[in-house]
Amino acid sequence: MQFGYSEVCLAHDPGPRHPEAPDRLRAIRERLKRKHGVEYVDADPLGIDVMDGVHERTYLESVEEFCAEGGGSWDPDTTAVEETWNAIRHSVGLACWAAEAALDGADGRKTPFSLGRPPGHHAVYDDAMGFCFVNNAAVAAQHVLDTRDVDRVAIVDWDVHHGNGTQDIFYDRDDVFFVSLHEQGLYPGTGDVDEIGEGDGEGTTMNVPMPAGTDDLDYLAAFEGPIRAALEDYDPDLLLVSAGFDAHRHDPISRIRLSTEAYALLTDRLRSLSETTDAALAFVLEGGYGLDVLADSVALVHETFDGREPIEPGGERSEEATEMLETVADAHDLDLDLD
Numbered sequence: 036m037q038f039g040y041s042e043v044c045l046a047h048d049p050g051p052r053h054p055e056a057p058d059r060l061r062a063i064r065e066r067l068k069r070k071h072g073v074e075y076v077d078a079d080p081l082g083i084d085v086m087d088g089v090h091e092r093t094y095l096e097s098v099e100e101f102c103a104e105g106g107g108s109w110d111p112d113t114t115a116v117e118e119t120w121n122a123i124r125h126s127v128g129l130a131c132w133a134a135e136a137a138l139d140g141a142d143g144r145k146t147p148f149s150l151g152r153p154p155g156h157h158a159v160y161d162d163a164m165g166f167c168f169v170n171n172a173a174v175a176a177q178h179v180l181d182t183r184d185v186d187r188v189a190i191v192d193w194d195v196h197h198g199n200g201t202q203d204i205f206y207d208r209d210d211v212f213f214v215s216l217h218e219q220g221l222y223p224g225t226g227d228v229d230e231i232g233e234g235d236g237e238g239t240t241m242n243v244p245m246p247a248g249t250d251d252l253d254y255l256a257a258f259e260g261p262i263r264a265a266l267e268d269y270d271p272d273l274l275l276v277s278a279g280f281d282a283h284r285h286d287p288i289s290r291i292r293l294s295t296e297a298y299a300l301l302t303d304r305l306r307s308l309s310e311t312t313d314a315a316l317a318f319v320l321e322g323g324y325g326l327d328v329l330a331d332s333v334a335l336v337h338e339t340f341d342g343r344e345p346i347e348p349g350g351e352r353s354e355e356a357t358e359m360l361e362t363v364a365d366a367h368d369l370d371l372d373l374d
Contacts, residue, residue, distance in 0.1 A: 036337045037074045037136065037145040039129035040064070044152045046118035053114060054288065054324040055166040060150055066330035072341055074145065078132035080124035085131065086169050088177035089204045091161040098123070098168050113163045119153070123169050126151030130171035130319045131178045137315035138183055138273060146306075146340050148278070148318040148333075149175075156198035156277050156321050157223065165196065165223060172277045172319045173204045176211055179273060186210065189271035189314070191262065192217070193254075193301060194279025194321040195289040197226030197242070201277065207234040212241070212269045214262055216254065218282070218291050219244035219359075228359075228366050241265055243363050246355045247290035251297040251348045253356035254282075258304040260371050261363045266308060274314040276305060280323030280332040287325055298332040299345035306339070 045057040067073045083095045099120050101107070106115035126149075133147040140146070155172060157165030176188040189212040190205075192198035197217040202225070205211040215226050232240040243257050266274070280298065282291040309316040318336065323329035339345060357373055364371045 036340045037076060037147050038067070039078055039132050039147060039149040039151065040075045041077045041125040041129060041151070043125040044122045047122035047153050048116055049114035055153065058326055059323065059329060060152060062326040062330040063150060063333050066334045067337065070334055070337055070341070073337065076132060078128040080121065081128045081131060082124060085178055086127060086174055088181060089160065089170060089173045090158070094161040095169070098163065109163050113166055113168065115168070119168070123153060126153060126155070126171050127169055127174050130175040133317040133319060134175040134179045134273060134275060135183070137317035138179060138185065140315055146316055146318070148320070148336065150320050152320065154321045156192055156194060156201050157196070158200040159203040167200060170200045170204060172275050173201050175319065176273070176275060180210060185272045187212070187269060187271045188273045188275060189214070189266050189269060190275045190277060191305065192277035192321070193282065194277055195282035195286070195291050196222055196279070196322065198277055199223050199225045202226070202230065202240055205236065206232055206240060207236045209235045209239050212239045212266065212271060214241045214243070214266070216243040216245065216257055216262070218289055219246055221289065228362050231366055238367060239269070241363065241367060243359070245291060245359060246353070248292055249353055249356045250292040251294055251300065252350055252352045254293060254297060255300055255304065255348070256352050256356065256373065257360055258301060260360055260373050261367065261369055263304070263308055264369045264371060265367055267312060270312050271314045274305065274309050274312070274316045276318045277321045278318045278336070279321035280329045283323070283325060283328045283332060285325050285328045286323065295328060295331050295335055296346050296348070299335045299339045299343065300347070302336045302339040303345045
């Protein structure tokens with residue numbers, strides 16, 4: 036893989052007790068030191084003229100001004116300092132670099148993974164929330180739709196929290212298919228199965244709210260079942276992964292029970308999907324707050340692209356998760372055998 040990274044993203048520091056801390060990136064970098072073939076790219080920072088493809092311009096200007104005045108608490112969860120605006124510009128730049136590098140990948144370059152922060156998938160059209168000010172993956176998707184020979188983008192969000200911001204931005208559009216696989220009932224409380232899009236976008240939002248306690252087998256069934264079927268039919272030009280790692284069983288703020296190996300398995304399935312659909316593939320970092328498991332999981336994504344074969348899990352899927360996947364398939368008129 037090739038990782039996008041900027042030291043500027045470390046300057047966004049919400050405080051010593053905030054889970055979305057600069058140490059997240061430091062832990063990832065330290066863990067990747069043990070791996071061969073790791074390359075880093077620092078992309079150019081981008082500004083409001085790119086961000087306003089998916090965000091209200093006056094909102095973006097208010098965030099810039101808020102940071103210039105020293106920042107503070109935008110809401111109880113989302114905090115900025117003076118340096119946050121520059122970190123946002125670099126995080127957006129890295130996400131756009133990842134999308135563009137993936138589309139240029141026909142020359143054999145490595146799969147791109149943007150390690151930017153603050154994260155983005157909770158940021159809606161005109162507001163910040165959930166540690167997120169600007170929706171990095173959404174900006175990247177819009178950027179390539181505007182500037183490259185791209186007609187359709189799929190965003191797959193495997194963060195344990197629903198990607199409500201990405202859904203909000205693209206809910207009535209058919210040029211972006213958004214999939215969110217998340218813990219049912221967890222923050223921000225959105226992402227029910229029946230939220231499938233509206234207007235031109237009806238059917239291009241897929242929510243897979245997994246019951247607390249579900250594990251690797253249940254997640255694999257989601258990727259091998261309704262997610263794969265829907266995205267094969269959609270046939271995107273670019274597949275962007277909103278890659279949060281907080282569904283890990285040792286993450287401090289969730290109740291999904293994924294192992295570290297699950298992220299190798301999910302990566303393998305998405306790589307297979309990208310090959311089947313001939314879609315470019317790129318990753319954009321979202322959440323993940325247990326530093327060791329975050330770093331180990333990102334490293335395992337890299338190892339999967341470096342030739343390591345994922346270890347397939349044993350056991351049986353949970354009945355509750357299977358019923359949920361059947362409900363998702365029905366909501367999208369997918370004829371699947373999930374037994």
